[in-house]
Amino acid sequence: MTDPLVSTAWLAEHLDDPQVQVVDATWFMPNDGRSGRADYEREHIPGAVFFDIDAIADRTTDLPHMLPSPEAFAEQVGALGLRREAEVVVYDALGLFSAPRVWWTLRVMGFPKVYVLDGGLPKWRAEGRPVETSRPSPAPSVLQAVYDPQLVRDIGAVRQLLAEREAQLVDARPAARFRGEAPEPRAGLRSGHMPGAKNLPWADLVQPDGTLRSPEQIRTAFQAAGVDLAAPIVTSCGSGVSASLLALALARIGRADVAVYDGSWTEWGGRDDTPVVTGA
Numbered sequence: 001m002t003d004p005l006v007s008t009a010w011l012a013e014h015l016d017d018p019q020v021q022v023v024d025a026t027w028f029m030p031n032d033g034r035s036g037r038a039d040y041e042r043e044h045i046p047g048a049v050f051f052d053i054d055a056i057a058d059r060t061t062d063l064p065h066m067l068p069s070p071e072a073f074a075e076q077v078g079a080l081g082l083r084r085e086a087e088v089v090v091y092d093a094l095g096l097f098s099a100p101r102v103w104w105t106l107r108v109m110g111f112p113k114v115y116v117l118d119g120g121l122p123k124w125r126a127e128g129r130p131v132e133t134s135r136p137s138p139a140p141s142v143l144q145a146v147y148d149p150q151l152v153r154d155i156g157a158v159r160q161l162l163a164e165r166e167a168q169l170v171d172a173r174p175a176a177r178f179r180g181e182a183p184e185p186r187a188g189l190r191s192g193h194m195p196g197a198k199n200l201p202w203a204d205l206v207q208p209d210g211t212l213r214s215p216e217q218i219r220t221a222f223q224a225a226g227v228d229l230a231a232p233i234v235t236s237c238g239s240g241v242s243a244s245l246l247a248l249a250l251a252r253i254g255r256a257d258v259a260v261y262d263g264s265w266t267e268w269g270g271r272d273d274t275p276v277v278t279g280a
Contacts, residue, residue: 004103004251005118005212011089012129015046021086021138022048025102026093026121027065027241031185039093043131045124049080049138051090051102053241063263064186064239065101067152070145073109081138084111084146091117091124095210100244104260110146116248119211153234153261155268162196167232169194170225172202172242173265180278185238189269192278194236200225202242205249218249229255236261236268 014020024044026036040050056076058066068076082088088111092099099116106114117124125131153161161167171193176182178199180192193199204221205213213221222229233250235258237243243260250258261268268274 001115004115004248004256006089006115007118008124008127008129011045011117011124014087017087019086021082021088022046023080023082023088023090023102024048024050024092024121025053025090025099026050027053027098027101028094029185030064036093036098041133041135043121043125043133045091045121046130046132047136048091049082049136051077051080053098053101053105056105063267066240067105067108067262070109070147073105074143074145077106077109078141078143081141082106082111082143083141084143086113088114089117090114091120093121095120095122096206096212096245098241100248101241104151104244104247108148108151110144110148116212119209122210150257151259153259155261155263155274158194158234158236158261158268159274161232161234162194165196167234168227169197169261170222170227170233170235170246171197171199171265172235172237172246173199174201174203175199177238179280180276184265184269186266186270189265190276192269192276193265194268195275195277197236198225198227200227200246202237202245205245212249212252215253218253222250229253233258234261235259236264238264239266240264 024040028034053065090099090102178193235243235246240262247258
């Protein structure tokens, strides 16, 4: 499969295949007052394990859900029973929001066959497909520590790419936050964006039913945002979640090489030594 998404029909057909593993990646914004784990325990796709992006993360930083070390990842994800030889399907309870973050994380950590369920749990439920409340007990797997640095950028790399214009930085935050007209949902962050960044709000790529827009619509949206689809691209957002949705959309049109700025605006906007601009 070359498309990074799978349909609910495909997953229903392959749900009992031992070579297909399902992951619930539900996560909510801090001000939503909801818990992804609580939603998972209320109902989830049969056999799905829960990937907590706030727990499977770097605990040595105060930045939210930063990538863990490859060794810590291998231990925690091995405990979930995930296997690199399997086809891993990730979904979330909002349709298409946090699942791409786990899709990207698994790819960074050496999973070659990982996909996102198009439309997520809402579409699955709307079609009358089964859910369960019981937690699966998968056999743990032994994973080697693997890390692909080409899919990740840190603050030093972003400073360089902005200064030397060696790649395009595309910000997935809503336009009002990008322009500095609306406050950030996390306290203590400046408003605005990085100099030279382009803006494509993640919601513009998601259809009302929670599925990703078509390849043609994706190309049109990026081009309208001033993005050269033939040049290097790095995505960013508030904390690296919706930036991963942009990366997923780009993978759908053949750009599987796009990197994500892991710290995103929580890191950049939370410092006093990084340049910030406002306006369009």
